Every structure is written in structure tokens, then in C-alpha cells.
Amino acid sequence: MNKRFKFTDKLIQSLPAHIRDxxxxxxxxxxxxxxxxxxxIGKTGNRRFLFRYTFxxxxxxxxxxxxxxxxxSDAKRIAQKHRVTLLEGRNPKVERDEHAHMTLNDFFVNHYLPLVRKRKRTWKDDLYRWQRIIEPQLGSTLLCELRTLDVQRLHIELADTKHKYGKTYAPATCNQVLLILKAITRYALEAGVIDEDVCxxxxLYKLNNARTRFLTKFEVKRLLKECKAYSNKVIAGYIATLALTGLRCSEVSNIKVKDMDIKNRVIHIPHTKNGKPRTVYITDTLLGFIGAIPLQRNNPYLFASKVEGKPLKSVRKTFKKLLVNAKIDPSDVCLHTLRHSVASNLVSAGVSLRLVQEQLSHASIVSTQRYAKLTSESMRNTSEQLAHLFK
Known part of the structure; x- marks a missing residue:
């Protein structure tokens, strides 16, 4: 048989074992x-790929x-990468041997993190999850020795692991951890550091993103009343802004004083989750909360923390306290519930999904439909109207 031909899986499989004698x-x-x-091909029929070259x-x-x-196809892709390395004047084997001693943490710190810092606005979230979850488990593993089972085990066990707040990690968080590892191995494969993407x-876990809990308009009113009476006007204004605008927590935290246009009653949000700037209109109610916030001379943020130059961060404890004061069960309510509540109450009030989409700055109407769950009162009215048709 001809010893030179175009490799295909079918042809390689059909090759005979090497002659025994x-x-x-x-x-x-x-x-x-x-x-x-x-x-x-060996005498027992074992087949393996090799890349030969001269340097x-x-x-x-x-x-x-x-x-x-x-x-x-995998063998061809790897061999082609080695050829590119040769054309660049470098020895593939030497570089491969250097990579053999690179740990997962080495690759994350020296290669992946510098890349995402320039390309990803939420790179700090990746760094936090890496340091808290991934590095303690897999950081010391050699990148070339990482296996699919190692990553799969971490993904499964994480769902049963309790975080610092005493609850198990949500499926969405487990998926975020897995997505970081998938991005790392994909980048390592493209860079020629590894030969196989083990992730x-x-x-990913299937997620049920349909929200079942939101605050009714009466609950929001009680919460805003508690915010108005609360002594810390920065935290009170932060929570009230979430409840009155539907902005994301990160968007509210990053509002700077220079983003405020009180004369025209608008807040400019330069960066949103979908990467586009947006404008939020200031109502009289919202202005009442914003106007009570004491500004700090050495801090550019509207909702400034006690740390110089830094925005307000976690307000979970205060939020829970205000919920209790407003006679709202805090067990199934989080800060993001306020964003969901804005959508739900607007839809229940008859506002079109298109306008709600603009208010929440959703890139797709599909996202708005997931949030816009109608109240039981609205559903009851709909049933009454349906029954009325047949009277």
C-alpha cells in the first residue's frame, strides 16, 4: 500500500497491522x-500519530x-500549530516541554487574566471565583494533566458546597465556574499549550430563570417608607434607586456624581451589562432620596463607601433589616428581586413589554418576558374577563 496519502479516519482505521516478522x-x-x-502502526494494530520535523x-x-x-482532524490541527511555531523560528518541542510544567494557576495568572482584563468588563468576577473556588481545588494541577473528570467532579461537588453565607452554591454560580474553566482550556488549546479541550x-446545568417572587406595589411602598426613615441616607438611597428604576446593582454602584444631570432629571449610565450606555429618568420620588445623600469630597461615586475613592458595596444586611421592618419575609427576597419587581409591576399596570424592555435595558425582548410575570390579581382579572365572554 502507498505509504503517502491524505489521512482520514476511515483510511487510518482500514490500515492493516504491521507485519509481525x-x-x-x-x-x-x-x-x-x-x-x-x-x-x-504497531504489530498489534495500535495506531498513533507523530509529528516529525527538522530544526x-x-x-x-x-x-x-x-x-x-x-x-x-485533531492530529492535523495540532501538527499545523507546530508548523506555525516552526515558521516563527521557534522549536515546538522545547515550548511543549516548557508547557508541561505549567500549572492551571500559572496559566490563569500569566495568560488568561491579562487577556480578559482587556476584553471582559466583569473580569473581577472571574478573579473572585478563581481565588475562592477554583484555585483551592485545581490551581496546582498541571495544565497538561487536567482531566475531564477533574472538572466534572468540581462542577458536581460545588452544587453541594456551602458558601460563606451558609447556603449551597446556586446552579447558575456552578455554571459560571465551569464557564471560566471552559474559557481557560479553550484559550490554552488555541495557544497550542494543550492538545485537547478537556472541558x-x-x-452546563439547565437553569430555571423564571422568577416566582417579586414585591407587590404595596410591599415596595412599605419598603420605600422604611428607606426614607433610615438614618444612613447613602444605603437608603441605593436601595430606593434599585426599587424605583430597575437598574442592576452594579449599575447603581458605579453611578458617579458627574453622571447626574439634575437640571434635566436624568442619570447617564455609561456602561451596562450589554455594553451599551443608557439614560434613566429621575422622578420626584427618586430625587427625594438622591437629594438626601451627603456627597464626599474625595469620592467620585454618588453612593460612596467609607473607603476613599470606592463605591458602596454590600448592603445585604441593611436590606434584610428594612424588609423585616416593612413586614416583608426576607427569606426568598434579594436585591435583584427589586429589578424583577419593577418589571412585574409595570406589566401588571398595563405597560407594554417593549417599554419595560427599554426600562430594564434588555438586549432581547425574550429576557423581558422571563422577568415580566403577572400578579395573581392580574391573572384573576383575566379569568373573569374570559368568563364574561360566555355569559
Whole structure:
């Protein structure tokens, strides 16, 4: 048989085992597509891929993996990356050996993090999840030795692990951790550091994003009353702004004094989750809360923290306290519930989904439909109207 041909899975599978009485231990075949890509077949029929090349007049070879563990397309992709390295004047084997000692933490700190700092606005969330969840479990693992089962085990066990607030991690958080690992291994594969994306086969948890709890307009009124009476006007204004605008917590935290246009009654939000700027209109009620906030000379943020130059961060304890004072069960309510409540109450009041989408700055109307759950009162009225049709 011709020892040179275009490699395909079907042709490699059909190759016979090497002759048993041959002096050579393996038969070698060459791919006509990628120069240097070889397939070696032993006397027992084992098939493995190899990349042979010459660098500075010296011959080298790199094992790519066994056929079955990797496909022909994988072998070609890896061999092509090695060829690109050669064209750039670098020895693939030397670089591969250097990568063999790189831990997952080394790659995250020296390669992944510098990249996402420039491309991802929420890179600090990735860093937090890495330091708190991933690094203690997998940080010291050699990148080349990371296995699918290692990542799968972390994803599963995390769902049963309690975080600092005493509750188990939500499926959405588990998925965020997995997405970070998927991004890391995908980038490492593209960079030629590893030969296989071990995170690719792992599936994300299916999430039920339909919200079942929101504050009624009466509950919001009671909460705003408690906010108005609360002594810390910064925290009170922060919570009231969430309840009266539907802004995300991160968007409210990052509002700077210069973003406020009191004359025209607007707040400019330069960066939102979908990357687009937006404008929020200030009502009389909201202005009452904002006007009571004492500004700090050395802090540019409207909702300033006690740390110089930093915005207000966690207000969970105060929020829970105000909920209790307003006679609202805090067990199934979080700050994000206020955003959901804005959508639900607007829809219940007859505001179109299109306008609600604009208020919440959703890129897609589908996201708005998930939030805009009608109240039981609205559903009861709808049923009454339906029954009225048949009278």
C-alpha cells in the first residue's frame, strides 16, 4: 500500500497491522496534507500519530496521541500549530516541554487574566471565583494533566458546597465556574499549550430563570417608607434607586456624581451589562432620596463607601433589616428581586413589554418576558374577563 496519502479516519482505521516478522516495530505512513504528520502502526494494530520535523539541522519528533483518543482532524490541527511555531523560528518541542510544567494557576495568572482584563468588563468576577473556588481545588494541577473528570467532579461537588453565607452554591454560580474553566482550556488549546479541550464535553446545568417572587406595589411602598426613615441616607438611597428604576446593582454602584444631570432629571449610565450606555429618568420620588445623600469630597461615586475613592458595596444586611421592618419575609427576597419587581409591576399596570424592555435595558425582548410575570390579581382579572365572554 502507498505509504503517502491524505489521512482520514476511515483510511487510518482500514490500515492493516504491521507485519509481525518485520525488523521494524512499526509501519510509518505520511499525510499528504500536513508535512511532517505521521501515523505509526504497531504489530498489534495500535495506531498513533507523530509529528516529525527538522530544526537547526537536528531532527525531532513529537507524539500527538493515539488514534481513537484523538481523531485525524485533531492530529492535523495540532501538527499545523507546530508548523506555525516552526515558521516563527521557534522549536515546538522545547515550548511543549516548557508547557508541561505549567500549572492551571500559572496559566490563569500569566495568560488568561491579562487577556480578559482587556476584553471582559466583569473580569473581577472571574478573579473572585478563581481565588475562592477554583484555585483551592485545581490551581496546582498541571495544565497538561487536567482531566475531564477533574472538572466534572468540581462542577458536581460545588452544587453541594456551602458558601460563606451558609447556603449551597446556586446552579447558575456552578455554571459560571465551569464557564471560566471552559474559557481557560479553550484559550490554552488555541495557544497550542494543550492538545485537547478537556472541558468541552461537560454540560452546563439547565437553569430555571423564571422568577416566582417579586414585591407587590404595596410591599415596595412599605419598603420605600422604611428607606426614607433610615438614618444612613447613602444605603437608603441605593436601595430606593434599585426599587424605583430597575437598574442592576452594579449599575447603581458605579453611578458617579458627574453622571447626574439634575437640571434635566436624568442619570447617564455609561456602561451596562450589554455594553451599551443608557439614560434613566429621575422622578420626584427618586430625587427625594438622591437629594438626601451627603456627597464626599474625595469620592467620585454618588453612593460612596467609607473607603476613599470606592463605591458602596454590600448592603445585604441593611436590606434584610428594612424588609423585616416593612413586614416583608426576607427569606426568598434579594436585591435583584427589586429589578424583577419593577418589571412585574409595570406589566401588571398595563405597560407594554417593549417599554419595560427599554426600562430594564434588555438586549432581547425574550429576557423581558422571563422577568415580566403577572400578579395573581392580574391573572384573576383575566379569568373573569374570559368568563364574561360566555355569559
Amino acid at each position: 518485520s525488523r521494524a516495530t512499526e509501519a510509518e505512513y505520511s499525510d499528504t496534507d500536513i508535512t511532517g504528520l505521521k501515523c505509526l 537547526h539541522s537536528r531532527k525531532y519528533s513529537i507524539s500527538l496521541g493515539k488514534f481513537g483518543d484523538i481523531k485525524v 468541552k464535553p461537560i454540560k
